[in-house]
Amino acid sequence: MSTEPILKTENVRKDFGSIVAVDGVSVEFYDDEIVGIIGPNGAGKTTFTNLISGALPLTDGTIVFDGEDISSLQKYKRVRRGLVRSFQIPQIYDEMTVFENMQASVLSRKQENNRLFMPTNRDSASVSETERLLELFNLEAHADDHTEHLPHGVRKVLDVAMSFALEPEIMILDEPTSGVGSREKNAVMETITEAAVEQHIGLIFIEHDMELIRDYSDRIIALHEGRVLADDDVAAVMESEEVNQFILEGGV
Ligand SMILES: Nc1ncnc2c1ncn2[C@@H]1O[C@H](COP(=O)(O)OP(=O)(O)OP(=O)(O)O)[C@@H](O)[C@H]1O
Numbered sequence: 001m002s003t004e005p006i007l008k009t010e011n012v013r014k015d016f017g018s019i020v021a022v023d024g025v026s027v028e029f030y031d032d033e034i035v036g037i038i039g040p041n042g043a044g045k046t047t048f049t050n051l052i053s054g055a056l057p058l059t060d061g062t063i064v065f066d067g068e069d070i071s072s073l074q075k076y077k078r079v080r081r082g083l084v085r086s087f088q089i090p091q092i093y094d095e096m097t098v099f100e101n102m103q104a105s106v107l108s109r110k111q112e113n114n115r116l117f118m119p120t121n122r123d124s125a126s127v128s129e130t131e132r133l134l135e136l137f138n139l140e141a142h143a144d145d146h147t148e149h150l151p152h153g154v155r156k157v158l159d160v161a162m163s164f165a166l167e168p169e170i171m172i173l174d175e176p177t178s179g180v181g182s183r184e185k186n187a188v189m190e191t192i193t194e195a196a197v198e199q200h201i202g203l204i205f206i207e208h209d210m211e212l213i214r215d216y217s218d219r220i221i222a223l224h225e226g227r228v229l230a231d232d233d234v235a236a237v238m239e240s241e242e243v244n245q246f247i248l249e250g251g252v
Contacts, residue, residue: 004067006031006202007052007083007170012061014047014226021047023226024061031169034193034203036217038210038237040247044226045206049172052204053085054078066169082169086160086176094148098139098158101147103130105165129165136195137161153177153184160192164199171196173205177212185209189216210248214238222247 005028014022022044029035037045050056052063054075063071065083073081092101106129134140137157142150147158156176163171176192177185193216196203207213213220213234220237222230224246230237237243 005029006066008064009048009052010062010064012048012051012063013059014044014051014056015059020226022051025223025226025228026061027221027228027231029170029202029204031202032197032200034196034205034216034218036213036220036234037204037206037223038208038213038220038243038247039223039229043223045223046174047226048223049085049174049204049206053083053172055085079166079168082167083172084163084166084168084170085172086163086174092147092155092159092162094146097144097146098150099130099134099143101158102133102139102162102165103127105162106130106133109166133161133165136164136198138191151184153180153188156180156188157191161195164195164201168201170202170204173203175206175208177207177209185212186215210238 007029008027010026012022012025013020025048037049039045047056051058054070054073058071061071062069065078065081070078070081070083093104096104103126106126110126134143137160139154139158139161142154147155150158160171160173160176173192177188180188189212193203217234219232220230220234221228222237222240222243229246230240230243232240238248
């Protein structure tokens with residue numbers, strides 16, 4: 001892991017009228033690191049990640065990515081620099097196969113979207129990159145399936161895989177296993193985290209399921225009422241008295 005954070009928030013704040021959703025959050029993220037964000041409903045988790053991705057403007061504070069102040073940078077420019085939120089760019093098209101969806105993302109990264117539907121577009125570079133990503137995410141067996149028939153967990157994996165085509169340095173995931181059956185959840189997280197580690201991509205994921213948080217995070221940031229309650233390795237956060245009082249015992 002690098003010694004310099006790739007992403008840093010400094011006193012980040014977001015007000016919605018009189019509601020302070022995020023209240024002075026200063027945290028750091030490193031590449032090669034998987035960070036789970038926990039907190040009760042309304043703690044500010046989604047708002048915080050929306051501030052990082054640029055989906056929402058800051059009320060106050062600074063966000064630094066790769067040494068550059070990106071606090072006012074438009075969302076799509078953050079994506080281009082490698083700060084990607086899953087579900088943000090790729091859309092899964094049900095009338096297309098898994099392969100075609102994946103290739104659409106690969107081509108969009110190459111800014112060749114306009115050639116997408118032309119029969120000559122299966123140039124070897126995009127085909128091999130598409131195949132590489134399908135393999136990375138264990139999706140080869142589904143390559144020719146139309147996505148409307150996919151099991152929900154596989155669809156989730158495809159969604160994240162399509163975001164990986166954008167070549168992120170940091171990927172933000174908001175409850176990557178929501179709606180996925182309990183038996184499938186581990187497989188989905190396993191696939192995503194293994195791909196991230198292999199590609200040296202930092203993951204930030206919001207999750208309510210404490211078992212997934214415990215099993216797949218390197219570090220946990222606990223938010224409560226818009227503030228950081230704890231920011232430490234998994235064992236330390238899980239044992240923190242405040243985290244137990246405000247988050248774990250109340251259920252997240
Ligand atoms: N667009 C908005 N307009 C007004 N208030 C908002 C808006 N988005 C979020 N809030 C408020 O900001 C606070 C933080 O909400 P946020 O959705 O970020 O919490 P969360 O931790 O992600 O919650 P959950 O776990 O339920 O998704 C809440 O009080 C919420 O009602």
